[in-house]
Amino acid sequence: MAFTMGFNFLLLLAMAATNLLSLYHLSSTFQSPKPSPPVPIHIPQHLLRHLNDIRATINHLTASTSDSKRTSPVPHDLILHSQVAPIASSCHRHPYLLRRYMNYTPFSTCPYDLDLQETLILNGCHPLPRRRCFSKTPPKPTSSLPLNPFPTALPDSSVIWTKYSCKSFACLLQNNPIDFDLNARRSSLLKYASELDLPVNRFMQLAKSANSVIRLGIDIGGGTGTFAALMKIFYNVTMLTTTLNVNAPYSEAVAARGLVPLHVPLQQRLPVFDGTMDLVRCGRAVNRWIPLPVMEFMFYDVDRVLRGGGYLWLDRFFSKAMDLEEVYEPMIGKLGYKKVKWAVANKTDPSGLKNGEVYLTAVLQKPVSR
Known part of the structure; x- marks a missing residue:
């Protein structure tokens, strides 16, 4: 009896050992292979940035940061x-x-x-976040605003700015007549004194001779909005004026004339839909001081908003003569626009003479179809 129990115990141990060895063998045989190292994916540097x-x-x-300014x-x-x-x-x-x-x-x-x-x-932080607060208004608002965009005087009752030494439009006219003498700016856009000039009526004649209708446009860097004012009163054309209040309240002046200021920098995408503008004019704000990538993107954004057959008007763009020939003319040429007007002349002020600069006035027409 004892022998039989011992024998059965040995058989049980052998069976258990066999099962353990089988499990070990199976686990080592069917173990999943180690995954191969992942293939690196190339990500362009501009996306990483x-x-x-x-x-x-x-x-x-x-x-939160430990910076004393940001505590x-x-x-x-x-x-x-x-x-x-x-x-x-x-x-x-x-x-x-x-x-x-x-x-x-x-x-x-x-x-x-x-x-x-x-x-x-x-600095490129645009558009700015919205804020849940109420905009400031004048303490004594005017009872009426001028309907004529060439009033004898802009209403000082609409003034709310505080950062400028001048606290009225009258003061601005006295201290900055080049920008705030509305009649002087008006005459400069209507006269023809040199090949660089293109009076507004002459441009409209060029457009009419090409069977082009001018109804909507943007004046980039349009100052106090005099070009938009002329297009409104003489030709019933709606012009938007891009502005920044650099050293003077240009946006307020544009609005006081019954015109629309767009408070946007040159590096921003124009806030209008594709293929809707008949004219984009680049005034004195567009010149050689703009970084080349910014200017190139701007020209292609102008192309985006212009309809087929629309016009790009460069009014007295200035640069060094060599740069115009080697940089800017090829950049503009890539647009593939028709040259309606292309006039170059020396910039004769002290800065122009010192730096060998020239002016360019050009009217270019976008192809009707591509």
């Missing part, structure tokens, strides 16, 4: 806006300014911080 910009923006919006918490409305709308990636380079801009009291009067806004805009 853009992703890094976005990450940095999110970090600045959601994390205050992130304004609640900045975080709220970042959750409902995109914020330009360039804002991450100026988080302190962005926080100042969004550090206000909701549902009250907005701070009058135009300098801060334009600093952010010119």
